[in-house]
Amino acid sequence: MNLSQRHLGLILIAPGLMLVAALFLYPLGFSLVSAFSKDGSFTLEWFSKAFELYSTDIVFTVVIVVASCALTALAAIIIAGTLTLGENRYIVGTLRALYRWPLFIPFIVAAQCMRTFLAKNGLMNNTFVSMGLIEPLQAVSFLDWRGIIATFVWKQTPFVALLLAGALASIDRATLEAGRNLGASRVRVLFELALPQVMPTLMVALVLSFVTMLSVLSVPMMVSGSQPTMLTVDMAFRINAYGDYATANALGVITYLISAGAAILYLKRGLSEGAAR
Amino acid sequence: MRILTIACSLAALMAASPLAAQTLNVASAGDQNMVDYVKDYLGPMFEKANPGVKVVSVGTGAGDSGSQKIYEKLDAQKGSATTDFDVVVIHQKATGQMVKEGLLDKYTANVATAKLATGEAARNALGTDVSGFVIPMFQSQTALAYNADMVKAPPSTFAELADWAKKNPKQFGYNGIKGGMSGVSFVAGWVYAFGGDAEKLMKGPYDAATKTTWDKAFADLKEFNKVATITPGNAGTLDMLNRGEIAMGPVWVDMFYSWQADGKLPPNMKLKLISPGMPGQPMYYAVPAKAGQKKLAEAFIALATSPQVQADGIVKKFNWYPGIDAANLEGKLDKAAWDKLFVDVTPADLAKNGKAFPIAPYFNDILEGYEKKVSN
Amino acid sequence: MTRIASSARLVLAVSLLAAFAFVLLGPILNLALWSVAERWYTPHKLPVTYGTRYWEQVFRPTGDAMASLGTSVWIAVLTVVFALALSIPAGYALARLKLPMRALFMLMFLLPQAFPSVAIYINVARIFYQLGINGTVFAVVLVHTTHGLVFSVWIAAAAFAAVDKDLELAARNMGASPMRAFLTVTLPLAAPGILASGIFVFLESLDEFTGTFFVGVPQVTTLPLLLYNAAMGGNYQVASITALILLVPSVLFMLFIERFLRADVLAKVGA
Numbered sequence: 022m023n024l025s026q027r028h029l030g031l032i033l034i035a036p037g038l039m040l041v042a043a044l045f046l047y048p049l050g051f052s053l054v055s056a057f058s059k060d061g062s063f064t065l066e067w068f069s070k071a072f073e074l075y076s077t078d079i080v081f082t083v084v085i086v087v088a089s090c091a092l093t094a095l096a097a098i099i100i101a102g103t104l105t106l107g108e109n110r111y112i113v114g115t116l117r118a119l120y121r122w123p124l125f126i127p128f129i130v131a132a133q134c135m136r137t138f139l140a141k142n143g144l145m146n147n148t149f150v151s152m153g154l155i156e157p158l159q160a161v162s163f164l165d166w167r168g169i170i171a172t173f174v175w176k177q178t179p180f181v182a183l184l185l186a187g188a189l190a191s192i193d194r195a196t197l198e199a200g201r202n203l204g205a206s207r208v209r210v211l212f213e214l215a216l217p218q219v220m221p222t223l224m225v226a227l228v229l230s231f232v233t234m235l236s237v238l239s240v241p242m243m244v245s246g247s248q249p250t251m252l253t254v255d256m257a258f259r260i261n262a263y264g265d266y267a268t269a270n271a272l273g274v275i276t277y278l279i280s281a282g283a284a285i286l287y288l289k290r291g292l293s294e295g296a297a298r
Numbered sequence: 299m300r301i302l303t304i305a306c307s308l309a310a311l312m313a314a315s316p317l318a319a320q321t322l323n324v325a326s327a328g329d330q331n332m333v334d335y336v337k338d339y340l341g342p343m344f345e346k347a348n349p350g351v352k353v354v355s356v357g358t359g360a361g362d363s364g365s366q367k368i369y370e371k372l373d374a375q376k377g378s379a380t381t382d383f384d385v386v387v388i389h390q391k392a393t394g395q396m397v398k399e400g401l402l403d404k405y406t407a408n409v410a411t412a413k414l415a416t417g418e419a420a421r422n423a424l425g426t427d428v429s430g431f432v433i434p435m436f437q438s439q440t441a442l443a444y445n446a447d448m449v450k451a452p453p454s455t456f457a458e459l460a461d462w463a464k465k466n467p468k469q470f471g472y473n474g475i476k477g478g479m480s481g482v483s484f485v486a487g488w489v490y491a492f493g494g495d496a497e498k499l500m501k502g503p504y505d506a507a508t509k510t511t512w513d514k515a516f517a518d519l520k521e522f523n524k525v526a527t528i529t530p531g532n533a534g535t536l537d538m539l540n541r542g543e544i545a546m547g548p549v550w551v552d553m554f555y556s557w558q559a560d561g562k563l564p565p566n567m568k569l570k571l572i573s574p575g576m577p578g579q580p581m582y583y584a585v586p587a588k589a590g591q592k593k594l595a596e597a598f599i600a601l602a603t604s605p606q607v608q609a610d611g612i613v614k615k616f617n618w619y620p621g622i623d624a625a626n627l628e629g630k631l632d633k634a635a636w637d638k639l640f641v642d643v644t645p646a647d648l649a650k651n652g653k654a655f656p657i658a659p660y661f662n663d664i665l666e667g668y669e670k671k672v673s674n
Numbered sequence: 675m676t677r678i679a680s681s682a683r684l685v686l687a688v689s690l691l692a693a694f695a696f697v698l699l700g701p702i703l704n705l706a707l708w709s710v711a712e713r714w715y716t717p718h719k720l721p722v723t724y725g726t727r728y729w730e731q732v733f734r735p736t737g738d739a740m741a742s743l744g745t746s747v748w749i750a751v752l753t754v755v756f757a758l759a760l761s762i763p764a765g766y767a768l769a770r771l772k773l774p775m776r777a778l779f780m781l782m783f784l785l786p787q788a789f790p791s792v793a794i795y796i797n798v799a800r801i802f803y804q805l806g807i808n809g810t811v812f813a814v815v816l817v818h819t820t821h822g823l824v825f826s827v828w829i830a831a832a833a834f835a836a837v838d839k840d841l842e843l844a845a846r847n848m849g850a851s852p853m854r855a856f857l858t859v860t861l862p863l864a865a866p867g868i869l870a871s872g873i874f875v876f877l878e879s880l881d882e883f884t885g886t887f888f889v890g891v892p893q894v895t896t897l898p899l900l901l902y903n904a905a906m907g908g909n910y911q912v913a914s915i916t917a918l919i920l921l922v923p924s925v926l927f928m929l930f931i932e933r934f935l936r937a938d939v940l941a942k943v944g945a
Contacts, residue, residue, distance in 0.1 A: 026772055027771070027772055027773070027774065029771060030767040030771035030772065031767075031773070033764060033766060033767035034773065036764070037764040037823060037827060038779065038782060040820055041782055041783060041786060041820055043801075044786075044817060045785060045794065045820055046782075046785070048798050049785075049794060051797045052797070074669050074670065112688070115695075119694070119695055121928070122698060123698065124877065125877065125921050125925060125928070126701075126702070126705075127880075127898065127917065127920065129901065129905045129906075130901070130914075133705075133913055134701035134704050134705050135701055136530060136534065136537065137541075137708070137910065140537070140543060141543045142541040142543055142716060143541065143704075144700060144704045144707075164534075175698070175701065225828065229824070232784065232788040233787060235788070236787065236788070239906075242476075242477065243530050243533075243905075244530055246473065246474060246477070246527070246528030246530055246534070247475070247476035247477050247528060247530075247673070248523075248528050248673045249673070250476060255476070257476075258475075258476045260363075260366060262362065262476075262665050263662055263665070263666075264366070264369075264395060266793065270793055273793060284781055284788065323892040325891075325892065329906075329907035329909070330909045331907075337737070338734070338737075341736070342736065354892050356891050356892045357899070357900075357903040358887065359902060359906055360907045367887060370796050370888070371799065371887075371891075374796055374800045375803050377800075377804060378803050382808075382809060382891070383892065531906075531908070532908070533907055533908020536908060540714075540715050540716060541715075541716050542717060553908075560909070560911065561711070561712050561722070562714065562715060562908075562910070563715055564715045
């Protein structure tokens with residue numbers, strides 16, 4: 022049984038894997054070759070060029086994506102926590118109806134919305150000025166790194182919150198009730214009792230968001246000026262301005278290594294869990 | 299389930315294949331308005347003249363990245379018998395590359411209107427000889443747009459502009475070099491102004507040592523950037539002008555007019571082409587070497603570059619400068635429409651300050667120099 | 675005292691919710707405003723003139739917005755079906771069967787999301803041209819499926835893991851074959867979660883631009899292709915309207931799927 026189960030497993034997973042292999046791994050091979058070779062021989066020239074020109078942007082990218090993930094996680098925890106532990110029916114209901122909308126907005130449109138929303142004289146500042154919250158002279162433009170982070174958080178929070186809320190809803194209510202009965206505040210119940218149980222889901226949702234943010238071109242391109250900027254913009258620029266696929270692919274490899282760093286978090290968890298089983 | 303899926307998509311595939319006898323696929327690198335120009339104006343006109351033909355217009359994105367996509371697609375199709383596109387509308391940089399790699403057809407001898415375009419742009423694309431391969435669709439030009447309410451005395455040279463920006467910090471905005479060609483054009487103009495021999499950059503010959511003479515120009519530009527605003531893209535510059543966040547910035551003249559027509563710029567915005575000049579470039583009509591419908595493609599381009607269409611479509615409808623020589627449009631256009639084109643930027647300005655982009659190797663040197671010395 | 679405290683808390687909660695709603699809906703409201711703005715410039719804080727001129731432009735006879743929308747939705751639906759067909763067996767294997775290198779396989783499905791795609795699509799287009807399938811709906815669906823597979827496989831695996839093993843065993847003990855037990859017990863119980871993953875696959879497909887361009891254009895044009903040009907060029911009105919149109923199928927699909935969503939299934943995602 023065990024042997025055949027193993028085979029059956031491989032057979033079942035094969036079609037999906039084959040699709041990924043044919044339409045992703047195989048073409049990826051070409052990119053790797055071009056990133057590591059010049060005139061047919063092995064070189065790291067493209068990588069040194071990538072570092073020479075874009076070292077600032079590499080750091081910038083990592084900082085942006087990590088900060089966005091952290092804020093996304095926080096926002097999603099607050100939303101999902103309120104949905105699960107909230108006691109006012111109307112507030113929970115309103116929140117439930119609201120929070121998912123950005124999920125349906127494509128990144129490119131989100132970028133465009135934010136470009137006109139977060140600008141110095143954009144809708145947000147204008148609203149604040151009209152409400153008397155700030156003076157016109159205090160209005161500042163958020164169209165820089167803050168704008169990129171804001172857009173990412175805005176777009177990814179519903180995704181993480183959706184998965185997290187589902188996970189929270191399914192954990193054993195009795196423990197949570199017991200915590201509440203012992204006098205723990207809702208915030209404590211959320212962070213000390215509920216969250217540890219759904220950590221795997223949160224991590225996975227964040228890993229998926231992390232990778233997604235790393236690969237988005239339109240948001241850094243449209244929301245912020247180009248100095249410094251994210252690696253996707255640099256990659257597009259290498260290709261469009263110089264037809265330089267080698268350096269672009271080298272930047273691609275660097276981006277991939279960054280996402281691998283995030284994925285290792287997931288892998289480690291999966292392995293330790295597998296060992297525990 | 300999977301068999302069902304495949305059956306479905308096969309059915310869809312058949313449904314999607316065109317019923318018209320012949321399809322002419324036109325790919326345009328450019329803004330929405332260029333795609334719509336073919337879709338709504340040229341396409342129907344051509345279909346009417348050629349019953350049974352259907353024109354399909356696709357856009358590949360604005361700026362050089364749009365042309366690059368067309369190049370990549372044609373390159374990916376090197377092994378095929380025919381290419382997906384029959385007519386391509388592309389920028390100079392990609393055109394030079396495509397001509398060198400043999401991806402384009404030398405077709406202009408078969409199109410009578412080719413004789414109407416005799417300017418330098420019809421022969422030379424950033425140093426590559428493209429004569430025979432292209433006919434310009436239109437010419438465009440970058441210029442400084444400024445809000446006349448906020449700027450009473452606009453600068454008229456790059457040096458004056460640098461002073462003006464210092465006195466009015468953050469009021470000048472441009473989009474760096476990664477966000478589109480209007481920023482690139484401004485940087486090229488800066489190097490023309492402060493980097494020495496501009497003529498040599500536009501005409502060649504290429505000398506790899508020249509780029510070392512730009513160090514001061516780049517250092518000054520780095521200083522200048524501190525008092526300037528870096529905007530997100532070509533549209534980003536116009537966007538900030540729209541909201542009054544900057545008072546001045548380099549824009550494409552045609553984009554400027556279409557934004558104004560769309561009600562996205564204050565009515566009191568004006569253009570100025572400062573000296574020693576800023577670059578402009580044409581868009582080209584070209585035919586891929588393996589186009590499936592070469593005859594139709596040539597007929598389509600002949601129509602598109604005929605004086606009447608250039609007058610009505612290019613100048614009157616879209617405020618572009620004509621691709622064929624202006625003299626051929628005489629009598630086809632009322633004076634008002636023609637004059638509208640030159641309200642802010644006069645023909646004399648254009649002749650004096652409308653420059654070409656540098657030849658390709660210098661162009662790359664400028665961009666890479668900027669990356670190394672200004673933005674990093 | 676407690677009454678005051680609790681009403682103060684309520685006020686706080688409501689104002690937080692209002693702030694949240696502003697942050698969340700502000701950008702979308704901005705979108706809606708632009709879609710009906712005919713003229714809007716400084717120093718006006720709201721559009722100077724409103725109108726439906728751009729709606730008419732998008733829906734003009736030659737604009738083929740509706741045809742592209744149809745193609746987009748059709749491709750998205752096929753992609754969902756395709757992705758689910760692949761991920762039901764894969765998810766079951768990952769959740770229930772002893773697989774060597776399980777984590778590695780899971781990671782492999784993540785790859786297409788992780789590596790920037792432009793360079794990949796050029797090569798995919800090359801392969802498809804050789805096969806002669808470039809420019810077909812089928813080719814676009816294949817590319818979208820590869821991209822969306824991570825969502826459907828991971829969530830399907832979670833859904834199967836959430837099904838109580840005892841129920842399956844009970845069915846087996848009553849004499850059902852493994853296949854029958856799977857079809858009558860496991861699959862129906864996991865179905866809600868599997869369908870839920872469809873949302874993400876659907877949304878991924880509906881947004882996709884680059885892959886469609888390389889393997890679909892010019893024979894297949896989707897709505898994001900129109901949107902991309904308009905948005906990059908700063909044609910706010912047209913881009914906003916296109917985005918609003920795209921919103922309709924996404925929301926409908928979500929509502930359709932939501933009926934099948936079950937909390938405990940979402941709990942096990944990625945586990």
